[in-house]
Amino acid sequence: MVIGGGVAGLATALRLAPLPVTLLAKADLGLEAATAWAQGGIAAAIGEDDRPELHAVDTLKAGAGLCDAAVAHRVTAAAPAAIDWLAGLDAPFDHDTEGRIALGLEAAHSRRRIVHANGDSTGRAVLETLARAVRACPSIHLMEGVRATALLRDAHGTVTGIAGVSASGPAILPARAVVLATGGLGGLYASTTNPLGAVGSGLALAARAGAVLRDMEFVQFHPTAIAAGADPMPLATEALRGEGAILLNDRGERFMADVPARELAPRDIVARAIFAEIAAGRSVVLDARLEHLEHRFPGVVALCRANGIDPVRQPIPVRPAAHYHMGGIAVDDAGRSSLEGLWACGEVASTGLHGANRLASNSLLEALAYAEWIAADIAGCEAVARDGTTHALPRPSASRAEIRSLMDRSVGVVRDAAGLDAAVRRLDAMASSGADDMALVALMVASEALKREESRGGHFRSDFPLVANTVEHSRTTLDETLAFAESLREAPIVRRVA
Numbered sequence: 476m477v478i479g480g481g482v483a484g485l486a487t488a489l490r491l492a493p494l495p496v497t498l499l500a501k502a503d504l505g506l507e508a509a510t511a512w513a514q515g516g517i518a519a520a521i522g523e524d525d526r527p528e529l530h531a532v533d534t535l536k537a538g539a540g541l542c543d544a545a546v547a548h549r550v551t552a553a554a555p556a557a558i559d560w561l562a563g564l565d566a567p568f569d570h571d572t573e574g575r576i577a578l579g580l581e582a583a584h585s586r587r588r589i590v591h592a593n594g595d596s597t598g599r600a601v602l603e604t605l606a607r608a609v610r611a612c613p614s615i616h617l618m619e620g621v622r623a624t625a626l627l628r629d630a631h632g633t634v635t636g637i638a639g640v641s642a643s644g645p646a647i648l649p650a651r652a653v654v655l656a657t658g659g660l661g662g663l664y665a666s667t668t669n670p671l672g673a674v675g676s677g678l679a680l681a682a683r684a685g686a687v688l689r690d691m692e693f694v695q696f697h698p699t700a701i702a703a704g705a706d707p708m709p710l711a712t713e714a715l716r717g718e719g720a721i722l723l724n725d726r727g728e729r730f731m732a733d734v735p736a737r738e739l740a741p742r743d744i745v746a747r748a749i750f751a752e753i754a755a756g757r758s759v760v761l762d763a764r765l766e767h768l769e770h771r772f773p774g775v776v777a778l779c780r781a782n783g784i785d786p787v788r789q790p791i792p793v794r795p796a797a798h799y800h801m802g803g804i805a806v807d808d809a810g811r812s813s814l815e816g817l818w819a820c821g822e823v824a825s826t827g828l829h830g831a832n833r834l835a836s837n838s839l840l841e842a843l844a845y846a847e848w849i850a851a852d853i854a855g856c857e858a859v860a861r862d863g864t865t866h867a868l869p870r871p872s873a874s875r876a877e878i879r880s881l882m883d884r885s886v887g888v889v890r891d892a893a894g895l896d897a898a899v900r901r902l903d904a905m906a907s908s909g910a911d912d913m914a915l916v917a918l919m920v921a922s923e924a925l926k927r928e929e930s931r932g933g934h935f936r937s938d939f940p941l942v943a944n945t946v947e948h949s950r951t952t953l954d955e956t957l958a959f960a961e962s963l964r965e966a967p968i969v970r971r972v973a
């Protein structure tokens with residue numbers, strides 16, 4: 476059983492063929508998947524001047540010391556074959572005048588290696604390609620409009636299926652193996668580029684079942700979300716900056732001019748620079764009045780015009796927004812979690828590839844690579860489904876608006892002890908019923924952010940602005956998070972220093 480209708484879920488289901496697979500999607504296939512919103516592309520070292528080893532080096536640099544080097548080399552080596560596999564499924568990749576796949580440049584990449592489809596609509600194009608293949612695959616049973624509410628486990632703790640709910644009511648669905656491909660948690664934030672349904676549902680499923688989660692505090696904030704009042708926020712792809720777009724404040728100053736790599740510095744650096752301008756009372760725009768803008772970036776142009784902005788004639792107002800979660804369910808090289816019978820693929824997983832700061836366009840690549848490895852591992856298993864038990868069904872959060880505002884304010888681009896302490900205490904109170912998934916996942920992020928007293932990648936503490944001498948992953952379970960939050964109840968409240 477595969478849970479999730481994005482690239483990770485669809486690719487895993489296809490790679491498992493001809494094994495019988497049940498694929499669960501919360502909505503019609505692809506409609507709520509963050510993949511469909513991906514404007515960037517897929518990073519792959521297929522250019523004449525490029526090699527997977529160079530791609531791995533760039534990945535490790537961006538990850539700020541927390542990447543697993545072996546994983547980075549393995550995933551980047553798998554990239555050319557992943558592109559070939561998609562091309563074999565008729566993915567509409569863009570080509571240059573000589574018929575070769577066209578390659579773009581994005582931040583922190585040392586070579587042009589970003590594969591695009593339909594200009595800036597790569598995610599949607601790839602998703603539609605995979606969805607067609609899934610619907611045509613006789614070994615895949617697609618169940619749309621089904622939401623997983625709990626993992627089933629036997630007396631030994633092995634995952635044996637899921638409890639779910641659909642328009643026709645609750646259901647118990649046994650499975651020999653379960654793969655979570657449920658995406659990220661950007662919807663926990665008031666400022667996000669993710670679908671609002673992306674609130675860490677898969678993380679909650681795994682945590683409630685006792686799985687180990689890793690590096691939950693590392694959230695990537697995309698620097699250039701379009702600040703036009705929409706929720707979620709449309710995105711001005713990083714590829715614009717790769718083609719020459721620049722950032723300016725309302726004084727007309729190019730405030731990234733003296734930063735190494737300027738607008739193409741790693742995302743965390745650009746996001747903090749923009750955040751600092753906004754915190755100082757200055758607005759920020761992306762001047763993307765480039766030649767052939769409408770031809771090269773039709774998606775961005777359409778998004779801007781739908782929000783009252785003409786990027787051909789005027790700069791685009793931008794600000795950072797929650798975009799990608801580097802942490803997740805801790806998995807090994809085969810995508811196996813700490814729970815027997817449970818695998819995880821895509822943004823919901825923590826593979827070790829992204830470290831503290833994801834390199835642009837490595838996310839779709841990671842999902843495609845691990846889909847193949849997970850399928851191979853499951854195909855070699857002899858797991859036998861047993862009767863399982865469920866937990867109480869989680870209820871939709873009644874505190875969605877408060878949680879999103881709190882995460883933006885206290886667990887965002889810049890964090891400190893006082894804000895994190897207050898966030899943990901409030902989220903602990905909201906999660907005390909035990910049935911609020913949003914509060915539980917947000918609590919895990921805030922708790923690990925409070926514990927990590929350093930600044931690294933996507934996690935920046937204004938009260939601990941330096942990188943620690945030791946490099947350590949954070950690892951936690953739901954029980955450990957709840958125990959940490961409980962320990963704060965008797966501790967003094969941390970006050971902000973004036």
